[in-house]
Structures are given as structure tokens and as C-alpha cells.
Amino acid sequence: MKGDVYIASSTDKEVLEKAECGGVVTSLLKFALESKRADAVLAVKARDGNRYDGTPVLISQPDKVIETAGTLHCTSPNIARYVKEYTDGASDLKIAVVVKPCDAKAIIELAKRTQVKMDNLILIGLNCTGTLPSVKAKKMMKEVFGIDPTDVVAEDIDDDRLVITLADGTQKEKTLMELEEQEYGRRENCRRCETNIPTMADIACGKWGTSDKGTTFVEACTEKGANFIDAAISAGCISIRQPNPEAVQLRRKKDDAAIQSAKQWQERDFSSLKQMSSDERFEYWFGQFERCIKCYGCRDACPICYCKDCNLEADRGLVPPGEVPPDIMFPMVRITHVMDSCVNCGQCQDVCAMELPLSRLIFMLNRDLYDIFKYEPGVDIGQLPPLRTVTEQELSLSGVDVAF
Ligand code: SF4
Ligand code: SF4
Ligand code: SF4
Numbered sequence: 001m002k003g004d005v006y007i008a009s010s011t012d013k014e015v016l017e018k019a020e021c022g023g024v025v026t027s028l029l030k031f032a033l034e035s036k037r038a039d040a041v042l043a044v045k046a047r048d049g050n051r052y053d054g055t056p057v058l059i060s061q062p063d064k065v066i067e068t069a070g071t072l073h074c075t076s077p078n079i080a081r082y083v084k085e086y087t088d089g090a091s092d093l094k095i096a097v098v099v100k101p102c103d104a105k106a107i108i109e110l111a112k113r114t115q116v117k118m119d120n121l122i123l124i125g126l127n128c129t130g131t132l133p134s135v136k137a138k139k140m141m142k143e144v145f146g147i148d149p150t151d152v153v154a155e156d157i158d159d160d161r162l163v164i165t166l167a168d169g170t171q172k173e174k175t176l177m178e179l180e181e182q183e184y185g186r187r188e189n190c191r192r193c194e195t196n197i198p199t200m201a202d203i204a205c206g207k208w209g210t211s212d213k214g215t216t217f218v219e220a221c222t223e224k225g226a227n228f229i230d231a232a233i234s235a236g237c238i239s240i241r242q243p244n245p246e247a248v249q250l251r252r253k254k255d256d257a258a259i260q261s262a263k264q265w266q267e268r269d270f271s272s273l274k275q276m277s278s279d280e281r282f283e284y285w286f287g288q289f290e291r292c293i294k295c296y297g298c299r300d301a302c303p304i305c306y307c308k309d310c311n312l313e314a315d316r317g318l319v320p321p322g323e324v325p326p327d328i329m330f331p332m333v334r335i336t337h338v339m340d341s342c343v344n345c346g347q348c349q350d351v352c353a354m355e356l357p358l359s360r361l362i363f364m365l366n367r368d369l370y371d372i373f374k375y376e377p378g379v380d381i382g383q384l385p386p387l388r389t390v391t392e393q394e395l396s397l398s399g400v401d402v403a404f
Helices: 013-018 021-034 062-068 079-087 101-112 134-143 176-181 188-192 223-234 245-275 278-289 297-301 329-338 347-351 358-373 392-398
Strands: 005-010 040-046 054-059 095-099 121-126 152-158 161-166 171-175 203-206 216-220 238-241
Touching: 005 013, 005 021, 013 021, 013 062, 021 040, 021 062, 021 095, 021 121, 021 203, 021 216, 021 223, 021 238, 040 062, 040 079, 054 062, 054 079, 079 095, 079 101, 095 101, 101 121, 121 223, 161 176, 171 176, 188 245, 188 358, 203 223, 216 223, 223 238, 245 358, 297 347, 329 358, 347 358
Parallel strands: 040 095, 095 121, 121 203
Antiparallel strands: 005 216, 005 238, 040 054, 152 161, 161 171, 203 216
């Protein structure tokens, strides 16, 4: 039932050999196809074996699922956007999707906007404490670790360290702090991210709370997830045992430590902006927006942006066409349309051709809105975004100043 937790591992020899942490996720995906609970599986695969080039793949044959085994940290594909393209409109494709917490949250926000049908999806979540930007990660392997990036066969973020494993089995590690002070390490949004265990997905899988490398700690987060796990156990795809209280406690402790670290990064990222006067903040952000080349990358990458008929298009008359930098309405529309629901996925900032700190701004505003409405994006599918439901009276009573 919902809330049940297990220590689990795959019963499939091939999966056990290739996958990490006991191969539970790979076996659940195979089971989804074999049992016809899903028509397809959406997971990420290293393109041509290049682990810095993780590509979403839609798989319908169970024997192909093994190609997605293993975790890729140096890639951050836009899974929610991908799901939307395959499940919108008349499509009734049933998909089992492997999600990080930010992917799951973005999918839930899309569901609230009727852009995806949750009944067609089973979200199999992975614990996540960060992903690394691909190009910088390769540079980091060379310049900081002194190795050929193609020699890396695995990365892991364990507590406050990045551990990499090379083809010859040797391991190298550095603290995240050391790397991040040199502008390497995790993506900026990941440092701020407080959601490490994807409890908003149907199933949450991760190594926290396990004591050996051949197992995964699994939580059934919804009734759908619980039924799915029960069926996979009955079919003999995974074996399980109950975690002891120490394992449950260890998982909680690891999560708490990661949340504390994220809060410190939020303080670090936001404090200088928050200390500015309103005028200074406007000046800072308008100075950033003046560098915008209106490539539309941020709009097109944001999983929360979904309008087919976007106000920012030249023929809508809101933003004068042909102007670079664009009229201030361009970033303002983007910001106001997504700030109540921003899931801090960082996709906008990753694609920005001018490297504007977009997700830092929008997520900072999102946290201000949280102080007013207590609305946590992507968590409760029954709760609508506040800017869709707020009244003027609520805003005037809030007494909280939401400003750049
Ligand atoms: S934003 Fe959070 S969930 Fe998403 S990749 Fe970064 S750390 Fe993981
Ligand atoms: S605004 Fe940026 S960080 Fe927020 S949900 Fe959209 S793409 Fe992700
Ligand atoms: S991605 Fe950057 S440069 Fe492109 S439109 Fe958005 S803010 Fe402007």
C-alpha cells in the first residue's frame, strides 16, 4: 500500500550485472512492458556510449530496456517536455517514465494544465542530489581530475562528494564544495534543490538507506505505485525485504543533510539580490535582460510553458517584432507566466544563449510566492497554482512584498 518501503533487488541476472544498486529500476521498467501495464518506457540512454550525451529514448521492447541501465549524472534531458509531446491530444500511449524529482514535479504541473494525462503515466522516480552540465563536466574531468573524460564509467554524488569510477576500476573523488568553488560540480539549480527523494512520483528509488551496493531502497508513494510494486513482486521480477528502522532513519538523515545544503545555497544565491534596494534590483535585472537576444530558448525549454498560441510571438502585438534586445515585456511575460509554478529544473538557464541567471531569478520569486501562498509546485496534483486562484483581497492581506 501507499507508504510501504522495501529494500529490493532485481532477480534478473543480466540486469544485476549491468545495472547499479541491484537493478530495481531496470527490472520495474521491463516488467511494465512485459505485463503490458505500459506501451512504452521512457528512460535515458548514453548515446553511442557517450555518458555526457544522455538522450531520452522511448522503448517498447522489454529486451531493449537494459540499454538504459545505469545512472548518468552529466546530462539533464528535458523529460517533462518530452512526455508532453508524446501524451498530449488524442494520444493514449501508456508510458512508464523514469524521473528525477524536478521531472516529476514538472509533469505534475503539466497535468494541472491538462497537458498530460496522469492516468497514462507511471512515474518511477530516482533520488537525485544533482546533475552536472555536460560540457563543463568533461572539462572538469580533464582539468581538475586530470583524466580523459571517456575513461569514466560511473559517477556518484555521495554525501558531499563527487566520486568517479574509471574503466580500470580506480576511483577518484573531490568534495562538491571544492569543485563548486571552482565553478565546476553540479548545475546551479541543483545546488539549490531541496527535493532529493521523488515522493511526488508513483515510486521513489534510491540508494539512501541501503548498506550494500546490490540493493535499492524503494518507497511506494501512491496507490498506483504500490499496486505496481506488488505486481512486480508477485511476478518475481524483484525480491524484497523490509528495511530496519536504522535504514529508514539513515535515509531520512541523508535527505535532511541535502536539504540543509540546498538551503545554504539558496541563501548564498539570493542574499545579495535580496539585500539590494528595489531600484538596485531593477537595475541589476534590467541590465541582465538587456543582453537577451530573443532566441526563445528559455520559453521553448521551460516545461511549464505550454501555450500553443504564445503572447510573445511577433504576430500577437504584445512585444514589438524585430527588436533585440526585446521589449521588457518579453522577460516579464515569461516570468509572470511561470513564477508561481517554477520547479527549479534549470532548463531555461541551461539553454540561455547569453547565460542569463534565469532560473535563479524565477526560482527566487517562486520562493517569495511560497511565503505568501504556501504553494509547492509539482507536489499535490489537486492544488492549483496560486496565480490562477488568488483574489486581490488575498494579495493585499498578505503583507509580503514580491519584487525583483
Ligand atoms: S533540480 Fe533537483 S531533482 Fe532536478 S536534477 Fe537538479 S538536483 Fe536533481
Ligand atoms: S522557469 Fe526555468 S527553472 Fe523554472 S520551471 Fe521553467 S525552465 Fe525550469
Ligand atoms: S534564452 Fe536567454 S537569450 Fe534566449 S530569449 Fe531567453 S533570456 Fe533571451
